[in-house]
Amino acid sequence: MTAKKWDFSSFDGVSLKIHEMGEGRPVILLHGLFSNADTNWIKFGHAGALANAGFRVIMPDLRAHGESEAPHDPASYPDDVLVQDALALIAHLQLTDYDLGGFSLGARTTARLLVTGATPTKAILAGMGLQGLAGWERRQKFFQEAIRIRDTAKRGDPHWMAIQFMKSQKIDPASASLLLATFSDMDPAEAASIETETLVLCGSEDRDNGDPEELAAILLNGHHVAIPGTHMSSVTKAEMSQEMVRFLVG
Template sequence: MDQICGSRSVNLSDWHFSSFDNVNLKIHEMGVGRPIILLHGLFSNADTNWIKFGHAATLADAGFRVIMPDLRAHGQSDAPHDPTAYPADVLVKDTFALIAHLELTDYDLGGFSLGARTTAKLLTQGLTPRKAILAGMGLEGLAGWQRRRDFFLKAIELRDTAKRGDPHWFAIQFMKSQKIDPVAAAHLLGSFTDMEPDALDAIPMPVLVLCGAEDRDNGDPQKLADALLSGQLVEIPGTHMSCVTKPELGFELVRFLTT
């Protein structure tokens, strides 16, 4: 199908990929050229994070092949209820499997929020993209996952009873709007492991830390940029939730990847 953004029209294609354990993941692609894999945030999907607000089209117009999986238990990908489908760092395993399937050797990689945590893990486990993007992320967001996990597990528990004003309210509404399966989500939340910040100084490639000016949901982005060997911070308008709706997100991705 064609995705139309302003005066632009670029082809969007979808296909399924059988991951390392035969769980089916939905992959969305736009554009031709240099490959970039983009990983979306928790309880989101490729459309909400990258396609709906034009960021994928901006990259495609700049000559990129934009590869955007719906993560396991998200979007149009499988959301199995079997807990064995969620081993430790399963999203890292899925991404390694996707890159191997596509036989990519020269590509870029980025993610937003949970996608950024996954990207950081991949970079410390031997993945070597040319450039990387950690969006919606600060240094503190890479560790201390247990507290965040417990918050989201509580949101799942309260999804049918929480009232407006409850601290879990907005997370619950977002989960519902994205049609997140609560059983699968709970299993997935238990699969994430922390990353020691000291591991960041082993990441050799240039890394863009891209964050909303009002976003500190995952800690201090400047501290994250400073902890990287070749990190740079760029702020765009918005909060953690609203910055993905801003065209500046796509513009800054293109600027970083083409300079």
């Protein structure tokens, strides 16, 4: 099954590329940092599995990622701009009965959406723990440093893998740096106020964003499921989409 693509002009006119697959109940999926819809959701069969299960899978390339626009104007990066982009897309599609999920950065954005007006029936936070929501400042410094040394870092540097992934995905460093500064920490009390039924789906070896079980426990209606893999490898596993389908259909 091949995804169709279309362009969406967001709230401020920045053009975002939307990938879509399947027909049926809408589910919006947000990819991870330095990734894109194809790498995160399409390449390893997750979108296809959801489409085969009866879902209309809507996958934006986030601002400054993939085939979406990556402006250099700081005015294009207000606080929580990815949340604003997602809300604009939901409004454009006139979605009222839908599900929502994300991996890593997409999960952080999903959590922010759940406390700023989005009303999906079910939500998925993949590759995420409580510290990934509440302790973003430390992670931002890591990625900003990766951008700063992207052309000088040597193999063995702790930033090496992030730099190589960024380069493989053709990420514009100036745009990425501006985007990183738009994310805000979430107070654990905010997370504890989320009422949406939420699946916390994380690789058994993935603690890049903290403890997923701790995150699931603080949510009012959270469930934790472990799948094989690390933060990077879990998205390549069929178990990811199997558990997503199980949760959304159940």
